[in-house]
Amino acid sequence: MDSNTITNPTGGMVKSAKLSHLTNEQLLRQMELDRAEEHVSPYIVDMTKQLPDEQPIISVDGSCICSRGNISAICGEAKSKKTFLCTAIVAALIDHQERQHFGIESNMCKVLWIDTEQSRAHIQRVLWRINNICGLPHNTPHPKVKLLALREEPPSKRLNLLQCAIEYYQPRLVV
Numbered sequence: 001m002d003s004n005t006i007t008n009p010t011g012g013m014v015k016s017a018k019l020s021h022l023t024n025e026q027l028l029r030q031m032e033l034d035r036a037e038e039h040v041s042p043y044i045v046d047m048t049k050q051l052p053d054e055q056p057i058i059s060v061d062g063s064c065i066c067s068r069g070n071i072s073a074i075c076g077e078a079k080s081k082k083t084f085l086c087t088a089i090v091a092a093l094i095d096h097q098e099r100q101h102f103g104i105e106s107n108m109c110k111v112l113w114i115d116t117e118q119s120r121a122h123i124q125r126v127l128w129r130i131n132n133i134c135g136l137p138h139n140t141p142h143p144k145v146k147l148l149a150l151r152e153e154p155p156s157k158r159l160n161l162l163q164c165a166i167e168y169y170q171p172r173l174v175v
Contacts, residue, residue, distance in 0.1 A: 057173050058093060060104055068172065083118070086175050087126050091133035093173070094144040109172035113147040114162055120149045146171070 022030070058066035066072045076082050090111050092104035115123050127147055128138045136142060146169050150158045166174065 006011060023163060030088045057107065058089060059107075059111060066173070082127075083126060086113075087129045088133065090145065090173070090175060091130040094130070094142065095134045110169060111145045112165055112169050112171035113145065113173065113175040114150060114158075114165070115147065115156055116150045116153075117135050118149075118151065123147055 027119060054064055054070075055068035056064035056066070057068055058064070058169075074082050074085060088111070089104060093106060094108055095106045113126070115126075118126075127142070127145065130145060131138055131140060131142060136141065146165070148161065148165060150161060151162065
């Protein structure tokens with residue numbers, strides 16, 4: 001080590017820090033930047049490494065639109081049929097007859113649907129629609145779908161219930 005570099009508390013070298021030109025405040029700032037780099041560097045995407053292909057959960061006509069480990073959003077104005085779209089997607093995804101609906105390929109994965117806005121009666125209609133698309137009777141619980149009605153619960157309890165349900169049911173898709 002020469003007289004123009006210093007060692008930060010984590011053992012890293014501050015790059016070309018000329019001690020005679022840096023104030024104590026500048027030295028501390030450089031050390032903070034070096035620590036930040038150490039924390040961030042494991043998350044930098046390395047373009048030289050071959051990464052595994054995505055694991056599609058929802059595919060439409062062979063194109064992945066939702067993959068394992070990712071967060072996807074369906075956005076729209078109030079009453080624009082977002083829930084209906086999600087219902088159709090889930091039903092097509094879990095159809096036990098493995099037919100294609102709406103170009104969506106069935107993969108029979110477990111689905112956990114968390115609703116924090118609608119009444120239980122509206123949520124029950126969601127399940128009826130899923131069963132109808134899958135060719136099941138309305139009063140038959142679908143073995144691949146669990147739907148939780150959490151509207152009455154405060155947000156802090158909803159989060160706990162969501163985490164518990166994900167751990168217990170181990171779904172591949174959460175709506």
